[in-house]
Amino acid sequence: xxxxxxxxxxxxxxxxxxxxxxxxxxxxxxxxxxxxxxxxxxxxxxxxxxxxxxxxxxxxxxxxxxxxxxxxxxxxxxxxxxxxxxxxxxxxxxxxxxxxxxxxxxxxxxxxxxxxxxxxxxxxxxxxxxxxxxxxxxxxxxxxxxxxxxxxxxxxxxxxxxxxxxxxxxxxxxxxxxxxxxxxxxxxxxxxxxxxxxxxxxxxxxxxxxxxxxxxxxxxxxxxxxxxxxxxxxxxxxxxxxxxxxxxxxxxxxxxxxxxxxxxxxxxxxxxxxxxxxxxxxxxxxxxxxxxxxxxxxxxxxxxxxxxxxx
Amino acid sequence: xxxxxxxxxxxxxxxxxxxxxxxxxxxxxxxxxxxxxxxxxxxxxxxxxxxxxxxxxxxxxxxxxxxxxxxxxxxxxxxxxxxxxxxxxxxxxxxxxxxxxxxxxxxxxxxxxxxxxxxxxxxxxxxxxxxxxxxxxxxxxxxxxxxxxxxxxxxxxxxxxxxxxxxxxxxxxxxxxxxxxxxxxxxxxxxxxxxxxxxxxxxxxxxxxxxxxxxxxxxxxxxxxxxxxxxxxxxxxxxxxxxxxxxxxxxxxxxxxxxxxxxxxxxxxxxxxxxxxxxxxxxxxxxxxxxxxxxxxxxxxxxxxxxxxxxxxxxxxxxxxxxxxxxxxxxxxxxxxxxxxxxxxxxxxxxxxxxxxxxxxxxxxxxxxxxxxxxxxxxxxxxxxxxxxxxxxxxxxxxxxxxxxxxxxxxxxxxxxxxxxxxxxxxxxxxxxxxxxxxxxxxxxxxxxxxxxxxxxxxxxxxxxxxxxxxxxxxxxxxxxxxxxxxxxxxxxxxxxxxxxxxxxxxxxxxxxxxxxxxxxxxxxxxxxxxxxxxxxxxxxxxxxxxx
Numbered sequence: 001x002x003x004x005x006x007x008x009x010x011x012x013x014x015x016x017x018x019x020x021x022x023x024x025x026x027x028x029x030x031x032x033x034x035x036x037x038x039x040x041x042x043x044x045x046x047x048x049x050x051x052x053x054x055x056x057x058x059x060x061x062x063x064x065x066x067x068x069x070x071x072x073x074x075x076x077x078x079x080x081x082x083x084x085x086x087x088x089x090x091x092x093x094x095x096x097x098x099x100x101x102x103x104x105x106x107x108x109x110x111x112x113x114x115x116x117x118x119x120x121x122x123x124x125x126x127x128x129x130x131x132x133x134x135x136x137x138x139x140x141x142x143x144x145x146x147x148x149x150x151x152x153x154x155x156x157x158x159x160x161x162x163x164x165x166x167x168x169x170x171x172x173x174x175x176x177x178x179x180x181x182x183x184x185x186x187x188x189x190x191x192x193x194x195x196x197x198x199x200x201x202x203x204x205x206x207x208x209x210x211x212x213x214x215x216x217x218x219x220x221x222x223x224x225x226x227x228x229x230x231x232x233x234x235x236x237x238x239x240x241x242x243x244x245x246x247x248x249x250x251x252x253x254x255x256x257x258x259x260x261x262x263x264x265x266x267x268x269x270x271x272x273x274x275x276x277x278x279x280x281x282x283x284x285x286x287x288x289x290x291x292x293x294x295x296x297x298x299x300x301x302x303x304x305x306x307x308x309x310x311x
Numbered sequence: 312x313x314x315x316x317x318x319x320x321x322x323x324x325x326x327x328x329x330x331x332x333x334x335x336x337x338x339x340x341x342x343x344x345x346x347x348x349x350x351x352x353x354x355x356x357x358x359x360x361x362x363x364x365x366x367x368x369x370x371x372x373x374x375x376x377x378x379x380x381x382x383x384x385x386x387x388x389x390x391x392x393x394x395x396x397x398x399x400x401x402x403x404x405x406x407x408x409x410x411x412x413x414x415x416x417x418x419x420x421x422x423x424x425x426x427x428x429x430x431x432x433x434x435x436x437x438x439x440x441x442x443x444x445x446x447x448x449x450x451x452x453x454x455x456x457x458x459x460x461x462x463x464x465x466x467x468x469x470x471x472x473x474x475x476x477x478x479x480x481x482x483x484x485x486x487x488x489x490x491x492x493x494x495x496x497x498x499x500x501x502x503x504x505x506x507x508x509x510x511x512x513x514x515x516x517x518x519x520x521x522x523x524x525x526x527x528x529x530x531x532x533x534x535x536x537x538x539x540x541x542x543x544x545x546x547x548x549x550x551x552x553x554x555x556x557x558x559x560x561x562x563x564x565x566x567x568x569x570x571x572x573x574x575x576x577x578x579x580x581x582x583x584x585x586x587x588x589x590x591x592x593x594x595x596x597x598x599x600x601x602x603x604x605x606x607x608x609x610x611x612x613x614x615x616x617x618x619x620x621x622x623x624x625x626x627x628x629x630x631x632x633x634x635x636x637x638x639x640x641x642x643x644x645x646x647x648x649x650x651x652x653x654x655x656x657x658x659x660x661x662x663x664x665x666x667x668x669x670x671x672x673x674x675x676x677x678x679x680x681x682x683x684x685x686x687x688x689x690x691x692x693x694x695x696x697x698x699x700x701x702x703x704x705x706x707x708x709x710x711x712x713x714x715x716x717x718x719x720x721x722x723x724x725x726x727x728x729x730x731x732x733x734x735x736x737x738x739x740x741x742x743x744x745x746x747x748x749x750x751x752x753x754x755x756x757x758x759x760x761x762x763x764x765x766x767x768x769x770x771x772x773x774x775x776x777x778x779x780x781x782x783x784x785x786x787x788x789x790x791x792x793x794x795x796x797x798x799x800x801x802x803x804x805x806x807x808x809x810x811x812x813x814x815x816x817x818x819x820x821x822x823x824x825x826x827x828x829x830x831x832x833x834x835x836x837x838x839x840x841x842x843x844x845x846x847x848x849x850x851x852x853x854x855x856x857x858x859x
Contacts, residue, residue, distance in 0.1 A: 030740070030741070031740065031741045031744035031745065032739075032740025032741055032743055032744040033740075033744075036740055036743050036744060036747070037375055037452065037743070038743065038757075038779065039375070039452065039778060039779060040747070040778025040779065041452060041778070042447075042454060042455060042467045042468075042778075044447050044467055044468050044469055045447050045450055045451065045452075045454060045467065048447050048448060048450050049450045052450065077519070080367055081365065081367060081368070081540065082367055082368040082370065082373050082374070082519065083368050083369070083370065083519060083520060083522050083523050084540070089540065092539075092540050093540070093541070148572070148576070151576050151580070152576075155576065155580040156576065156579050156580050159580065159581070162577075162580065162582055163573075163576045163577045163579070163580035163582055164568070164573055164576065164577045164580075164582065165542065165543070165566060165577065165582060166539070166542040166543075167542075167543075168539065168542075252569065252570055252573070253570065253573050254573070255541075255542070255566065255567070255568050255573060255577070256541075256542070257539060257540055257541035257542035258541075261541050262541075265364075265365070268738070268739065268740070269740075270740050
């Protein structure tokens with residue numbers, strides 16, 4: 001197990017190197033630089049700034065400097081937010097994104113699985129059709145439409161929750177963003193778990209359990225739950241990564257200080273070090289998350305575990 | 312005019328000005344004490360302001376952009392400050408004298424001005440700070456703000472040492488500034504955030520990190536209490552501020568909200584008291600439902616289109632440039648498209664600039680039919696007609712507003728002159744890079760907001776050496792007029808020189824002025840002390856929350 005874990009981690013190194021290489025050159029290919037503003041800098045000052053950040057040297061030399069720095073765990077100073085280093089910015093934004101993403105995912109997992117499994121159990125009932133219709137809506141309404149609707153209803157019309165802001169992570173400020181992030185996930189998870197449950201319920205061992213007269217609740221939780229969750233778990237890895245890294249729109253609308261905003265702002269401002277820092281950080285994060293999901297998968301499905309041990 | 316009156320006039324002006332300043336100062340104090348009985352104030356004096364985007368830095372010498380300046384006005388104080396309606400009032404400098412030739416300023420600093428840690432604010436602080444901003448090592452975007460000060464340009468170029476800067480502390484409370492030419496707007500320039508002093512001991516101790524919570528020592532009415540990046544910045548009242556007795560607010564929050572629709576929602580939900588902007592698309596709704604809260608004010612800024620004068624078809628083709636400018640019906644643009652009270656622009660300098668009256672195109676009041684007829688003839692003379700039609704490209708940075716305007720202008724060109732226009736929207740930095748390289752760009756969108764209330768802030772933009780002259784306008788006569796105006800101590804003579812320059816510029820048609828900006832904010836009715844002003848500067852120290 002440990003050997004497998006380490007092997008996977010080592011295997012990720014070339015992937016991360018390629019991510020760094022590609023994004024380093026891509027962002028520099030974009031026209032304009034971090035010090036280009038409407039108001040031009042005095043040429044002499046521009047020269048000084050370029051020298052300070054090594055921007056006056058060939059790109060491959062800059063790449064060398066960058067590699068050297070990140071090997072020492074230094075993402076460098078931000079070009080845009082001059083009083084902060086990229087590492088500081090990441091550690092300010094990432095916990096916020098993770099908290100929101102995880103909360104939304106846990107919420108989605110509970111509601112989605114419960115709704116999906118119940119729909120499967122009562123297949124083709126009104127409840128089933130209801131869940132499927134609502135989940136279709138949940139998938140098709142983009143969050144930049146959903147968020148303003150929620151704000152209009154809950155904040156402006158009824159003043160229940162704040163319309164935005166983070167307020168140092170106050171509970172009421174989290175509700176709407178979490179709901180916005182969770183809704184499409186609820187829909188996906190409901191659909192996946194419904195399909196999976198229907199398959200599982202057709203298995204001979206479930207039929208045997210029913211014929212033995214076991215209570216339904218017992219059968220579902222004891223025999224059907226684990227195999228039903230397998231496809232949900234494999235969806236969970238990329239979905240969690242997606243919800244944490246891709247909450248840009250939600251962060252923007254609600255004014256949440258998460259990492260996603262740095263990504264967009266960094267790219268727009270040509271804040272090379274910030275964009276690179278976020279890319280590398282996300283790269284590592286997604287790789288680790290996928291690895292974690294694989295391990296979880298092995299725990300849930302004995303077949304995979306056995307195969308894993310053989311190889 | 313006799314040489315004697317030449318000398319007396321600026322002096323008389325200065326005396327009058329000082330009188331004006333002290334007068335308005337007294338008036339505002341009377342106003343505050345007369346209107347603010349404790350009952351009129353809300354018990355909780357916390358102001359929440361929308362502030363566009365995250366400030367780059369709170370170091371006044373290393374930041375660029377409006378969001379940073381807004382906060383710095385609360386954290387620091389320069390020699391000169393502003394009243395709620397934008398008049399210049401004494402800041403750290405209690406009074407000043409200006410030499411007869413307008414070159415030497417002697418500032419008497421107030422003795423009760425303190426840094427937030429209790430240290431006295433002295434003339435030495437200003438010497439240190441101004442040397443810091445022009446030092447090329449600092450890498451300041453606004454080093455050129457101090458261009459009127461002796462030797463600034465040589466120091467930026469690295470040919471002179473920072474100690475050569477025309478600023479000197481005579482003693483702790485007397486500061487002498489020497490200019491390279493008489494600069495009537497110099498006092499106004501000193502309200503710009505880049506001229507604010509920084510606390511030397513803190514800068515030397517913390518370096519780049521001095522402008523952070525716990526390290527930042529300022530001399531403004533507020534101190535930095537919390538900086539939660541992309542979430543909010545919290546300021547608290549500075550008990551050591553010399554005029555703290557007149558500060559009403561205890562806390563000020565600044566929220567970075569880039570999206571104006573989100574800002575409006577938070578305003579409507581009662582989470583923000585003053586917005587940084589207003590979404591144009593919501594204007595009709597706002598006029599109907601939040602009319603009282605809506606503050607639209609004239610603002611010293613010009614929205615224009617520039618021609619690339621270094622490439623065909625606009626190089627050496629003034630007639631074509633004039634024809635294209637004449638057929639744009641600015642009134643339709645401002646009244647039917649923008650609908651927020653912007654003024655159509657027929658001059659380069661906006662109206663209401665101090666000591667100035669803008670020069671306008673003589674065809675300004677012609678009926679459109681006459682303008683079009685005239686333009687058609689010019690267009691033909693320029694070498695274009697139906698057989699040899701013109702195709703041009705307009706480039707603008709991605710924005711709904713810019714897009715609308717570009718489309719309408721293209722349709723006016725098409726309708727009146729048969730010009731085929733290709734529209735290119737580009738992401739901001741790409742747009743800037745293209746505009747500045749002058750390779751592919753033919754016509755580009757641009758805007759300019761004055762750094763200080765003077766016609767020169769607009770005039771200098773079209774100087775052949777200026778960094779924002781992206782048209783590549785190069786007229787030695789124009790440059791000479793600007794240089795002459797910079798040496799002219801007489802206000803009215805200087806005005807005439809700048810007017811001649813503006814006339815020359817307009818006649819050369821390097822740009823198409825389209826409209827003059829308006830500042831747009833939503834302000835809750837319970838906010839007191841808020842006044843619209845042409846610089847759109849609103850210091851939190853003037854504001855308070857009325858009981859509501």
